[in-house]
Amino acid sequence: MTDIPLGSGSSMLANLWSQQRVWLATALILAMTAVLDPTQGLESLQFTVDALVQTAPYLIASIALAAYAGASGADNLIARAFTGSPILMIAVAAAFGGLSPFCSCGVIPLIAALLAMGVPLSAVMAFWLASPVIDPAMFALTAGVLGWEFAIAKTLSAIGIGLLGGYATLTLTHSGALANPLREGVGNGGCGASSVRTPKPVAWAFWRDPARRQKFGREALKTALxxxxxxxxxFVLESLMVAFVPAEWIITTVGSNGIGSIAIATLVGVPAYLNGYAALPLVSGLIEQGMAPGAGLAFLVAGGITSLPAAIAVWALARRPVFALYVAFALSGSLLSGLLFQLWLS
Structure with missing residues (x-):
């Protein structure tokens, strides 16, 4: 009979949790919800499945592009395009993020690919701060619900916060901070990444090379998982917030008039995720009831930047100091955007 070392069971469980903690946490949350509230458990499961299905086309396209870039070697060209003047790259990244058609979910694989390619953290910070706030479809809907001034202000806020975060991150990087900004296995980061230092020829028809085909499959599977x-x-957490954070509570909390409501709306908007499209009519109703427009803008911008898919992506890719900076930029940038918009209107 083989002796089983004492403590081997606990070490196996610890190893399993370390490797699969995200899946296990998701399953545990769903199981606890189902036990405490079976109806909500089913609704959360259905919400999660529906959300994954809706975002699947964007994710599949992004995963395929990222895997193609790695297998063909095109990531060398993309990484090299982000080298040169960091000041210019941050401006381009912020503008592209503010005007790009990516949703907060669809942009995640692109962010991961940019970091793995060695794009500087400052440019990526500018992009991921600006991207979740606005896109062409959101701009059109915002203009229809809240007016052109509000839509333009939201777009300028996205770009402005991207610039703020990008240049602040660049300053911190130059001072020696954020030396290791990324989690293990995400990429080697920085301007001097290997893909930039040692560029290789691009094989656009990568499928002709068995080794590159295998790399495409590995990269696609790894990114998808x-x-x-x-x-x-x-999405599981989002379903619970939608269920247990009623709109009436938000109205009571941020529905007051005046500059003070801008600060409250910023603080409430950061943790309180609302679907960007669903939040527009809510904010429109609040403004009609007397809420300061600047508070409405701050709420939308803060909630957009720190939406659960976007925030969890940053948490998964970057170390805690970088995530803390991300939240700080979301708070300060949203507050400043709301104040400036209210000042301009008055």
């Missing part, structure tokens, strides 16, 4: 496990957790 990484994205879906974090998005599944994000």
């Amino acid at each position: 990484f994205l879906f496990k974090w998005l599944a957790l994000a």
Whole structure:
């Protein structure tokens, strides 16, 4: 009979949790919800499945592009395009993020690919701060519900916060901080990444090379598993927030008039995730009831930047100091955007 070392069971459980903690956490949350409230458990499961299905086309396209870039070697060209003047790259990243058609979910694989390619953290910070706030479809809907001034202000806020975060991150990087900004296995980061230092020829028709085909499959599977496990957790948490954070509570909290409501709306908007499209009519109703427009803008911008899919993506990719900076930029940038918009209107 083989002796089993004492403590081997606990070490196996610890190893399992370390490797699969995101999936296990998602399953545990769903199981606890189902036990405490069976109806909500089913609704949360259905919400998560529906959300994953809706975002699947964007994710599949992004995963395929990221895997193609790695297998063909095109990531060398993309990484090299982000080298040169950091000041210019941050401006381009913020503008692209503010005007790009990516949703907060669809942009996650692109962010992961940019970091793995060695794009500087400052440019990526500018992009991921600006991207979740606005896109062409959101701009059109915002203009229809809240007016053109509000839509333009939201777009300028997205770009402005991207610039703020990008240049602040660049300053911190130059001072020696954020030396190791990324979690293990995400990428080697920085301007001097290997993909930039040692560029190789691009094989656009990578499928002709068996080794590159295998690399495409590995990269696609690795990226897909990484994205879906974090998005599944994000959507489960989102379903619970939608169920247990009623709109009436938000109205009571941020529905007051005046500059003070801008600060409250910013603080409430950061943790309180609302679907960007669903939040527009809510904010419109609040403004009609007397809420300061600047508070409405701060709420939308703060909630957009720190939406669960976007925030969890940053948490999964970057170390805690970088995530703390991300939240700090969301708070300060949203507050400043709301104040400036209210000042301009008055």
